[in-house]
Amino acid sequence: MSVNIPYGRQNITDEDIQAVVDVLQSDYLTQGPEIFKFEKAFADYVGSKYAVAVANGTAALHLCTLALGVKEGDKVITTPITFAASANCVRYCGGEVVFADIDPDTYLLDINKLMTLLASAPKGTYQGIIPVDFAGRANDLEAFRVLADEYDLWIIEDACHAPGGYFTDSKIVNQNCGNGNFADLAIFSFHPVKHIAAGEGGMITTNDKALYDKLLTLRTHGITKDSSQFKNDLDLAIGSTQYSTPNTQYPLWYMEMQALGYNYRLTDFQAALGLSQLNRADAGLVRRKEIAKTYFEEFQGKSFIKGQSGVVEGHAYHLYVIEVEDRLGLYNFLRSKNIFAQIHYIPCHLMPYYKQYGWNEGDMPFAEKYYSQCLSLPMYPTLADSELGFVIDTILSFYEI
Numbered sequence: 473m474s475v476n477i478p479y480g481r482q483n484i485t486d487e488d489i490q491a492v493v494d495v496l497q498s499d500y501l502t503q504g505p506e507i508f509k510f511e512k513a514f515a516d517y518v519g520s521k522y523a524v525a526v527a528n529g530t531a532a533l534h535l536c537t538l539a540l541g542v543k544e545g546d547k548v549i550t551t552p553i554t555f556a557a558s559a560n561c562v563r564y565c566g567g568e569v570v571f572a573d574i575d576p577d578t579y580l581l582d583i584n585k586l587m588t589l590l591a592s593a594p595k596g597t598y599q600g601i602i603p604v605d606f607a608g609r610a611n612d613l614e615a616f617r618v619l620a621d622e623y624d625l626w627i628i629e630d631a632c633h634a635p636g637g638y639f640t641d642s643k644i645v646n647q648n649c650g651n652g653n654f655a656d657l658a659i660f661s662f663h664p665v666k667h668i669a670a671g672e673g674g675m676i677t678t679n680d681k682a683l684y685d686k687l688l689t690l691r692t693h694g695i696t697k698d699s700s701q702f703k704n705d706l707d708l709a710i711g712s713t714q715y716s717t718p719n720t721q722y723p724l725w726y727m728e729m730q731a732l733g734y735n736y737r738l739t740d741f742q743a744a745l746g747l748s749q750l751n752r753a754d755a756g757l758v759r760r761k762e763i764a765k766t767y768f769e770e771f772q773g774k775s776f777i778k779g780q781s782g783v784v785e786g787h788a789y790h791l792y793v794i795e796v797e798d799r800l801g802l803y804n805f806l807r808s809k810n811i812f813a814q815i816h817y818i819p820c821h822l823m824p825y826y827k828q829y830g831w832n833e834g835d836m837p838f839a840e841k842y843y844s845q846c847l848s849l850p851m852y853p854t855l856a857d858s859e860l861g862f863v864i865d866t867i868l869s870f871y872e873i
């Protein structure tokens with residue numbers, strides 16, 4: 473087989489292309505009506521009250537830490553097995569990142585490690601937690617919320633891998649990733665390797681009206697056009713005292729920059745693409761689950777398999793991870809057959825940037841062991857059965873099975 477098989481790939485249909493063309497021929501290029509439609513549809517999809525579309529997932533994380541008021545001296549806990557942005561958003565606001573190790577079975581932030589960490593310092597030492605629904609597996613945010621309430625912490629759920637994922641709570645209710653029932657804020661990415669591709673793009677979901685209002689202004693320079701929020705008086709707004717009467721309204725051009733925000737807007741044509749892709753999200757999820765089940769069944773019990781994502785209820789399967797012996801050998805062998813598996817992730821605490829803050833090898837034994845043998849296999853809805861079979865056969869042949 474000569475075609476390249478990557479670990480993830482977007483799928484752009486004729487409807488997607490038409491949706492983008494329609495916007496290009498309309499009056500709006502940057503934020504317009506498609507943004508609002510996409511936000512509404514996305515909020516409905518995950519079951520949150522509010523959604524705010526932004527330029528990318530990293531901008532979403534940054535706006536979350538800004539809206540929550542992260543500042544120098546704040547300490548925020550996250551997992552080392554994530555994309556660097558999950559941690560970096562704390563640094564953008566001058567806060568300190570504290571890593572806690574993963575559970576070797578779920579690959580998620582281990583709540584027991586978190587508990588130990590929180591209990592070992594006076595209350596008030598930590599301000600927040602950023603659990604990541606790594607690979608698409610949902611965190612048990614109900615349990616995280618109990619701890620967060622006890623220690624007065626906020627929660628940002630990094631759900632970039634998990635649109636459509638869920639966990640089942642103690643009342644046997646399925647809780648969608650990003651539904652805002654337990655986390656203060658959740659974020660998603662529309663990078664092409666993620667479930668919903670918009671070129672670049674991100675979304676923040678929340679059930680908190682005050683945070684929602686803050687996010688809307690922070691996404692566009694901290695500027696508000698809502699006259700009920702204005703702080704300056706009418707004379708200043710009008711630029712003259714000569715018109716001022718009790719009936720005078722703020723002039724229509726008037727706006728106020730009230731906080732230091734950014735330009736983190738999404739364009740309207742990206743929103744149209746995201747919306748069109750969102751319509752196929754459930755079908756994509758069904759295929760991802762099929763692929764996961766096939767991998768699991770083919771590899772279960774094989775001696776070279778040290779761990780795998782497995783078949784897990786509510787898993788959104790952004791990635792399918794296997795842990796193997798001779799990972800480097802397998803990786804290179806797959807590449808020689810045009811199968812481009814990937815590693816997720818090099819532990820964040822071992823990045824030179826974080827090592828300068830004192831993190832080092834040995835600090836996160838489970839994350840480091842996981843890193844030594846993990847490999848993300850091709851996982852995307854358009855992966856054909858023949859390609860899937862080829863990937864599996866190639867892996868089996870490497871181990872001479």
Ligand SMILES: *Cc1c(COP(=O)(O)O)cnc(C)c1O
Nearest residue numbers: 528529530555557632661662663
């Ligand atoms: C992709 C990703 C991000 C960042 O999203 P971008 O849109 O690429 O900025 C953050 N966290 C996780 C877990 C991701 O996978």
